[in-house]
Amino acid sequence: MIRPSLLRACAFAFLACPAVSLAAGTQGAQDDTSAAEPVARVGPAVVSAAELDAELQRPLAELKARHEAQLRRLDIQLEKGEQLLRERAAESLVDRRVLDIEARERAITPEALLASIPEHEPTAEEVQAFYAANAKQIGRPFPEVEIEIAAQLIARERAARQRALVDELRAKHGVSMLYEVRRYDVIGGGVSRGPADAPVTIVEFADFQCPFCARVSPVIERLLEDYAGRVRHVYRHFPLTSIHPQAYEAAVASVCADRQGRFWEFHKALLADQANMDAAAIESRAVQQAFDMGQFRSCVRDGSARAIVDADLAAAKPLPVEGTPSIFVNGRLFFGSLTIENFRRYVDDELARSTAKAAFAVR
Numbered sequence: 001m002i003r004p005s006l007l008r009a010c011a012f013a014f015l016a017c018p019a020v021s022l023a024a025g026t027q028g029a030q031d032d033t034s035a036a037e038p039v040a041r042v043g044p045a046v047v048s049a050a051e052l053d054a055e056l057q058r059p060l061a062e063l064k065a066r067h068e069a070q071l072r073r074l075d076i077q078l079e080k081g082e083q084l085l086r087e088r089a090a091e092s093l094v095d096r097r098v099l100d101i102e103a104r105e106r107a108i109t110p111e112a113l114l115a116s117i118p119e120h121e122p123t124a125e126e127v128q129a130f131y132a133a134n135a136k137q138i139g140r141p142f143p144e145v146e147i148e149i150a151a152q153l154i155a156r157e158r159a160a161r162q163r164a165l166v167d168e169l170r171a172k173h174g175v176s177m178l179y180e181v182r183r184y185d186v187i188g189g190g191v192s193r194g195p196a197d198a199p200v201t202i203v204e205f206a207d208f209q210c211p212f213c214a215r216v217s218p219v220i221e222r223l224l225e226d227y228a229g230r231v232r233h234v235y236r237h238f239p240l241t242s243i244h245p246q247a248y249e250a251a252v253a254s255v256c257a258d259r260q261g262r263f264w265e266f267h268k269a270l271l272a273d274q275a276n277m278d279a280a281a282i283e284s285r286a287v288q289q290a291f292d293m294g295q296f297r298s299c300v301r302d303g304s305a306r307a308i309v310d311a312d313l314a315a316a317k318p319l320p321v322e323g324t325p326s327i328f329v330n331g332r333l334f335f336g337s338l339t340i341e342n343f344r345r346y347v348d349d350e351l352a353r354s355t356a357k358a359a360f361a362v363r
Helices: 004-023 027-034 049-106 110-115 124-138 142-172 211-226 247-259 263-272 279-288 293-301 303-316 340-362
Strands: 038-042 045-048 191-193 200-206 231-237 326-329
Touching: 038 049, 045 049, 049 110, 049 142, 110 142, 124 142, 191 263, 200 211, 200 340, 211 231, 211 263, 211 340, 231 247, 231 303, 247 263, 247 279, 247 293, 247 303, 263 279, 279 293, 326 340
Parallel strands: 200 231
Antiparallel strands: 038 045, 191 231, 200 326
């Protein structure tokens, strides 16, 4: 896919090239005189074009940098949107196909098949429990929203039961997703856990001050337990220093923890208290975990630890990474909620794809 920013750059270059070509013979003479041309007079004094250019150099560079960053974000959003639409469309087509096949076998319509799923009416206790857990976000008295909450719980349960039925029918009718999803080259570098030859590798670009990174960490740990031997987790650094000013130093400290074979314990300790990440708090965690403090302090000052963090930041540049956590499953960009159920869908799909490809290769 040709990226929009590239198209814009090419279009600009095309329009500018003829002008450069026509002016080539006189450009040198213009350069000699234009810098000295006045742009203003203040009494007898002259403000030259060269002074104006010098004044504009930094703000123009900053403006162009912001512009390029905005273009990159738009390119990433377009790229992600296209991938997500393609994957969802493929999944939707398969879901409809298995429903059609099953409905024909039962001599009913797909609509009747879905309607046959029993409804679950939430109890008063379930409605009250939902309100209690979300009262702050709802911001309205319980009597005003009781009926709405009940309807929402019914719809949620209906969707879950329909999904369960479709997943059951996928297994029954032998669905294999064979189309190739977009994959990125993200392997290389990073701290890992799980076997190196695991069929599924999850690469996470993360930030120690990112609250969503803290939330996803126990989910990934559970996934490693549930798929023991089949999933590998690789951690890459992507500190968002514009909003998390202490994240970079925390990342450097974690590299030093890794050099003492203690990365994952230190990783967990940092995420457990994201509000305290100044140098003293980070060193306190190292003391609590009985690090060799001389080695740790030397490492934190060592440029090689920073080079590892910088290398991860550089590795993320060509990838659709604009926030944290950015997650790739076998190089495939992870979309959706950071729940164990969503991770399982990705892992199960990758395992099924691997099995299907092996079966087709044998044929």
